[in-house]
Amino acid sequence: MSETEETSVNEEYLKTLLEMGLKEHVARKALIMCNNECLNTALMIALELNEELSDEDYGDSKMVFVVNSSLNMSIGKTASQVAHAALNLYREMGSPAYLQFNDAVSSWERKGEKKVVLNGEDESTIMDLVKKAKEHNLPHTIICDAGRTEIAPNSLTVLAIFGLEDEVNKVTGHLNLL
Numbered sequence: 001m002s003e004t005e006e007t008s009v010n011e012e013y014l015k016t017l018l019e020m021g022l023k024e025h026v027a028r029k030a031l032i033m034c035n036n037e038c039l040n041t042a043l044m045i046a047l048e049l050n051e052e053l054s055d056e057d058y059g060d061s062k063m064v065f066v067v068n069s070s071l072n073m074s075i076g077k078t079a080s081q082v083a084h085a086a087l088n089l090y091r092e093m094g095s096p097a098y099l100q101f102n103d104a105v106s107s108w109e110r111k112g113e114k115k116v117v118l119n120g121e122d123e124s125t126i127m128d129l130v131k132k133a134k135e136h137n138l139p140h141t142i143i144c145d146a147g148r149t150e151i152a153p154n155s156l157t158v159l160a161i162f163g164l165e166d167e168v169n170k171v172t173g174h175l176n177l178l
Contacts, residue, residue, distance in 0.1 A: 021099030
């Protein structure tokens with residue numbers, strides 16, 4: 001049997017496992033272990049493999065906040081908007097839509113919950129980053145202010161992104177600290 005035959009997987013089964021929120025390397029390994037014969041068996045193997053993975057398998061994750069600096073928000077306003085973004089993103093990551101990030105979030109929590117606040121030039125810059133976050137399949141949220149205090153209603157104030165540091169850096173690595 002060739003190496004390609006040994007490592008090829010049923011693409012339909014793989015797609016189904018990925019849609020269930022499993023990481024691709026785990027899904028592939030599970031399919032290979034069951035010889036691509038049964039989706040249910042592959043799922044059971046994948047779930048067992050997931051339980052065996054340690055923090056090191058996930059690398060270091062972080063949550064970044066990109067602040068819209070063009071709004072010239074006060075320190076207090078900026079802090080409240082970043083806090084709002086942190087809570088929103090953290091809550092969203094608990095939803096079924098982000099099931100594949102559950103283990104990474106748990107690892108992030110055990111490792112100290114790294115958070116970084118970055119300087120975003122303006123709304124256009126932040127929307128470009130939203131597009132890149134989507135391209136990299138990174139959980140993210142944007143905060144638009146109600147406009148009751150310092151800034152106009154519906155002003156985009158903060159973008160929050162979560163993921164492995166290397167992936168997040170592909171989106172925000174060029175930005176400066178706030």
